[in-house]
Amino acid sequence: MTRNRTRFKADTKQPEPSGTPEPTERPEDEGNQLSKQLLQNREMFQEAFKNCSDVVFREIRFGQETALLVFIDALVNASNLHDNALRPLLQQLRGETDEVTALDLEERVITLSQVLKIRKRQESIDAVLDGNAMLLLDGLDDALILNVSGGTRRGVEEPVTEASVRGPREGFTESIGTNIGLLRFKIKSEHLKTVSFSIGEHTKTRVLLCYMDNLADPAVIEEVSKRLDGIEIDGVLESAYIEEFIEDEPYSPFPQMQYTERPDTVAALLLEGRFAIFVDGTPFVLMAPISFWQFFQASEDYYERYFIANLIRWLRYAFVFIALYLPALYIAITTYHQDMLPTSLLLSVATARESIPFPAIVEALIMETAFEALREAGIRLPKTVGQAVSILGALVIGQAAVQAGIVSAPMVIIVSMTGIASFTIPRFNGAIAIRMLRFPMMVMASAFGVFGIVIGTLLLSVHLCGLRSFGVPYLSGIAPLKLNELKDILIRVPWWKSVLRPSSYSKANRKRMRGLKPSPENRTGGNRE
Amino acid sequence: MKWKSLLLGGLLMVPVVLSGCWDRREINDVAFVLASGFDKEKDQYRVSVQVPLPSQLGGIGGSGGGGGTSGDKSWYVESMTGSTIREANEKQQRSLSRQLYFAHRRVLLIGDEAAREGVKEYLDILARVPQNRLGTFVLITKGETRDVMNAEESIEQTPAEMMRELAQNTMRKPRTAKHFIETLLSDGIDPYAPAIQVVKTQSGSGKEKTTIKVIGLAVFSKGKLQGILNPEESQGALIAMNQAVQPMINLPAPKGEGQLSILLGETNVNIKPALEGDKIKMRIVVRGKGSLIENTSAYDVTAGHNMEDTEKRLDESLKQSLQKSIDMLRMKLHADPIGFGDIVYRKFPNEWQTMKKDWQSHYEVMQVEIIPEIHIVHTGAITQPFGYKEGDLKQ
Numbered sequence: 009m010t011r012n013r014t015r016f017k018a019d020t021k022q023p024e025p026s027g028t029p030e031p032t033e034r035p036e037d038e039g040n041q042l043s044k045q046l047l048q049n050r051e052m053f054q055e056a057f058k059n060c061s062d063v064v065f066r067e068i069r070f071g072q073e074t075a076l077l078v079f080i081d082a083l084v085n086a087s088n089l090h091d092n093a094l095r096p097l098l099q100q101l102r103g104e105t106d107e108v109t110a111l112d113l114e115e116r117v118i119t120l121s122q123v124l125k126i127r128k129r130q131e132s133i134d135a136v137l138d139g140n141a142m143l144l145l146d147g148l149d150d151a152l153i154l155n156v157s158g159g160t161r162r163g164v165e166e167p168v169t170e171a172s173v174r175g176p177r178e179g180f181t182e183s184i185g186t187n188i189g190l191l192r193f194k195i196k197s198e199h200l201k202t203v204s205f206s207i208g209e210h211t212k213t214r215v216l217l218c219y220m221d222n223l224a225d226p227a228v229i230e231e232v233s234k235r236l237d238g239i240e241i242d243g244v245l246e247s248a249y250i251e252e253f254i255e256d257e258p259y260s261p262f263p264q265m266q267y268t269e270r271p272d273t274v275a276a277l278l279l280e281g282r283f284a285i286f287v288d289g290t291p292f293v294l295m296a297p298i299s300f301w302q303f304f305q306a307s308e309d310y311y312e313r314y315f316i317a318n319l320i321r322w323l324r325y326a327f328v329f330i331a332l333y334l335p336a337l338y339i340a341i342t343t344y345h346q347d348m349l350p351t352s353l354l355l356s357v358a359t360a361r362e363s364i365p366f367p368a369i370v371e372a373l374i375m376e377t378a379f380e381a382l383r384e385a386g387i388r389l390p391k392t393v394g395q396a397v398s399i400l401g402a403l404v405i406g407q408a409a410v411q412a413g414i415v416s417a418p419m420v421i422i423v424s425m426t427g428i429a430s431f432t433i434p435r436f437n438g439a440i441a442i443r444m445l446r447f448p449m450m451v452m453a454s455a456f457g458v459f460g461i462v463i464g465t466l467l468l469s470v471h472l473c474g475l476r477s478f479g480v481p482y483l484s485g486i487a488p489l490k491l492n493e494l495k496d497i498l499i500r501v502p503w504w505k506s507v508l509r510p511s512s513y514s515k516a517n518r519k520r521m522r523g524l525k526p527s528p529e530n531r532t533g534g535n536r537e
Numbered sequence: 538m539k540w541k542s543l544l545l546g547g548l549l550m551v552p553v554v555l556s557g558c559w560d561r562r563e564i565n566d567v568a569f570v571l572a573s574g575f576d577k578e579k580d581q582y583r584v585s586v587q588v589p590l591p592s593q594l595g596g597i598g599g600s601g602g603g604g605g606t607s608g609d610k611s612w613y614v615e616s617m618t619g620s621t622i623r624e625a626n627e628k629q630q631r632s633l634s635r636q637l638y639f640a641h642r643r644v645l646l647i648g649d650e651a652a653r654e655g656v657k658e659y660l661d662i663l664a665r666v667p668q669n670r671l672g673t674f675v676l677i678t679k680g681e682t683r684d685v686m687n688a689e690e691s692i693e694q695t696p697a698e699m700m701r702e703l704a705q706n707t708m709r710k711p712r713t714a715k716h717f718i719e720t721l722l723s724d725g726i727d728p729y730a731p732a733i734q735v736v737k738t739q740s741g742s743g744k745e746k747t748t749i750k751v752i753g754l755a756v757f758s759k760g761k762l763q764g765i766l767n768p769e770e771s772q773g774a775l776i777a778m779n780q781a782v783q784p785m786i787n788l789p790a791p792k793g794e795g796q797l798s799i800l801l802g803e804t805n806v807n808i809k810p811a812l813e814g815d816k817i818k819m820r821i822v823v824r825g826k827g828s829l830i831e832n833t834s835a836y837d838v839t840a841g842h843n844m845e846d847t848e849k850r851l852d853e854s855l856k857q858s859l860q861k862s863i864d865m866l867r868m869k870l871h872a873d874p875i876g877f878g879d880i881v882y883r884k885f886p887n888e889w890q891t892m893k894k895d896w897q898s899h900y901e902v903m904q905v906e907i908i909p910e911i912h913i914v915h916t917g918a919i920t921q922p923f924g925y926k927e928g929d930l931k932q
Contacts, residue, residue, distance in 0.1 A: 342563075342564050343561050343562065343563065343564075344560065344561065344562065346562065346564065346567060346569075346638065346640065346641075347638075347640035347641065347668070347670075351569070351571070351641045351643065354564075354569065354641065355569070355589060355591060355694075357564060358564045358565065358567075358569075358591040359591040359592070361563075361564050361565055362565055362591050362592045363592075364565075367561075367563055368563070368564075451553065452553070454557075454558065454561075455553045455554070455557025455558050456553075456557050460557070
């Protein structure tokens with residue numbers, strides 16, 4: 009008489025649709041294998057997860073068979089687990105009389121979209137830690153890995169660091185799956201490739217390299233993949249860790265990769281033939297290769313009207329000059345070149361500086377350092393206190409210092425203008441590079457006057473000209489001069505005029521589109537659904 | 538490799554601290570010279586400099602206490618003699634706690650007695666040392682420069698500023714020291730400069746203040762001051778030089794008493810030379826637009842043919858004024874600031890080579906034909922003279 013029981017049998021078939029060959033098992037993998045005995049497996053995993061109180065071991069009984077479900081409660085989507093794994097398992101197997109193989113379970117019973125079979129111990133542990141649930145069956149040496157990952161994560165919000173007046177308000181979150189989804193919403197093309205890496209010994213962070221394979225330079229992509237493969241590190245918590253490992257010049261103050269929280273920026277740069285690196289656990293996506301001129305471009309330039317965007321862009325260039333040179337110029341001119349000022353201005357400055365005990369350079373260094381400290385403090389302040397302290401800093405300290413005769417009024421003006429100018433630079437990493445460089449410039453100005461400023465500029469230019477970002481020269485557009493790219497550096501041409509992609513990034517497939525100025529003659533038709 | 542770059546960086550820092558800052562000049566260690574005055578006392582040069590006092594100019598936290606004898610002045614004048622100008626400056630430096638800095642000198646004053654003996658020696662240091670700007674204005678003072686520089690400032694902060702603004706207002710294109718030097722060095726044209734003097738303001742009873750006034754145009758010949766034309770005499774000369782700033786011509790009314798004041802704007806003077814044998818003939822065409830700005834008579838300019846009559850009389854008046862100026866320049870003062878010689882040189886360079894040796898004699902017998910073409914363009918907001926009833930107007 010056959011009892012009504014299901015029996016689990018190791019399946020002989022090897023259905024591997026992916027086609028990757030199984031690695032041959034080496035002798036030292038003996039301890040890594042799962043056994044057919046559920047009890048042994050259970051002991052093995054309980055030993056591995058000893059003192060991990062958040063790992064759940066759930067036994068399920070089917071008649072006289074048992075199965076074990078191992079998962080971490082906070083990382084799985086509980087309802088998905090119950091509805092699509094447990095329930096079908098319990099329902100379907102109640103009436104089965106034949107022996108059931110893992111393959112049967114995978115193909116017919118479990119109604120999840122992703123199920124894997126793993127035989128190795130370490131890999132199963134990794135899978136459980138990744139948010140999957142593991143199903144162990146007595147008599148099977150396979151573990152079924154059920155993809156039910158969930159867990160609470162931050163939802164899609166407006167990016168905090170890159171607010172804009174016009175443009176999409178979505179920002180990346182910490183979950184890499186969501187982020188790739190946001191990108192795929194924008195680029196609906198099969199040419200968008202996403203290559204997966206797992207970096208970090210303890211964090212095993214998932215890192216995705218994305219590029220358009222019909223636009224990007226294959227040599228660059230290969231180089232990046234090589235560099236990513238070569239990273240050996242304990243843990244990757246932020247994309248900055250990866251950035252420091254793969255950039256060309258780690259000692260340069262200028263960043264060679266750009267980061268952003270906005271999907272539209274990433275999409276725009278991918279469409280120009282660059283690549284992007286997504287790191288799980290951080291909303292900041294790295295992009296490369298970049299040029300120096302991108303620090304002065306904000307997404308808004310492309311969403312506002314052509315004329316206005318040009319004026320604002322030129323304003324930014326003027327203010328970058330001010331942010332870098334204004335304190336140095338003030339020091340140089342008032343100390344060495346008093347004949348360069350108009351006489352009435354000179355007399356006003358002389359009057360203001362009459363009772364100041366410090367020479368110009370010392371005064372400038374005091375004020376600039378105080379300003380940097382104020383700015384740094386402002387980042388850490390809680391929102392409630394922030395407003396009061398900024399008023400305190402600006403009005404009281406500045407005004408009181410002038411009245412006490414420690415610094416002169418022109419110096420306060422110079423410092424605040426410089427501060428405002430450095431805030432106009434859209435990219436934070438470019439802004440801090442410029443901000444930090446004004447201190448050596450001030451030292452050069454105090455020692456050698458305008459000549460010193462020229463020398464400092466020369467050194468800076470030499471450094472920038474030799475800097476490369478993944479093979480692309482940092483100042484490309486201006487040096488080497490490519491007239492086609494100037495249209496995006498000096499001005500921003502309207503979309504209907506921007507026919508070619510920048511040649512520094514995409515050698516193939518240069519033509520972006522047929523230039524179409526809006527007019528009655530230029531009609532293509534064919535966009536209708 | 539790493540030590541190499543560190544060593545290089547260290548070596549690069551060495552010049553910054555060793556050889557940098559060697560000519561550092563803080564603003565409050567510098568005395569800016571706003572005006573210089575040159576006089577001559579027998580064979581010694583007397584140099585006066587005017588230096589502003591920044592603490593008095595109204596700064597926050599500035600200390601009180603004057604630098605000169607009179608309490609609240611924001612400038613003071615220091616004067617010394619020496620056998621050269623540089624020596625006088627050195628003597629001045631010895632009594633000044635700050636370094637003299639000449640790059641902001643606004644005006645250069647030369648006393649008229651010193652100028653009569655020749656101005657060349659004062660301009661040598663101006664042209665030689667780069668710190669001296671050639672953009673300063675050269676002014677001639679009647680009397681000693683020291684007295685002019687010590688006049689009380691009224692609207693501007695310092696007398697130097699006042700003098701500079703006055704000099705700028707006398708001419709359409711104020712002539713700087715660079716132009717002075719150029720004309721001094723070239724034949725055929727002589728330099729000219731505004732002349733100023735210290736006067737007392739007539740502000741009624743109460744404290745009388747001194748102020749500076751432009752008294753005319755100083756003309757030179759052969760590097761020496763020849764004379765100072767007063768404003769009426771110099772107006773013609775200025776018009777001929779295209780330098781007159783909106784000259785005003787007063788015409789007496791044809792019938793009755795009162796005067797018409799006409800302001801000439803957009804004057805343009807064209808001088809063409811012609812050579813007849815050995816004699817030079819100059820044709821001066823004066824074009825301009827006149828506007829009637831004041832009418833103190835009962836004469837109605839807009840009635841009937843009055844406009845043309847007035848224009849004719851205006852032309853005549855202008856012709857006389859120009860003739861008088863030019864005759865005074867060539868007969869009495871023997872100076873040629875208008876540059877007739879230069880005009881002959883440009884048109885007839887070959888003849889000029891023979892003429893230039895005794896240009897003075899040619900200059901005096903030169904025939905001058907003045908053709909004014911002035912049109913009165915508008916009479917302002919009202920046409921008829923103000924306040925007269927219909928019947929009272931003199932036609």
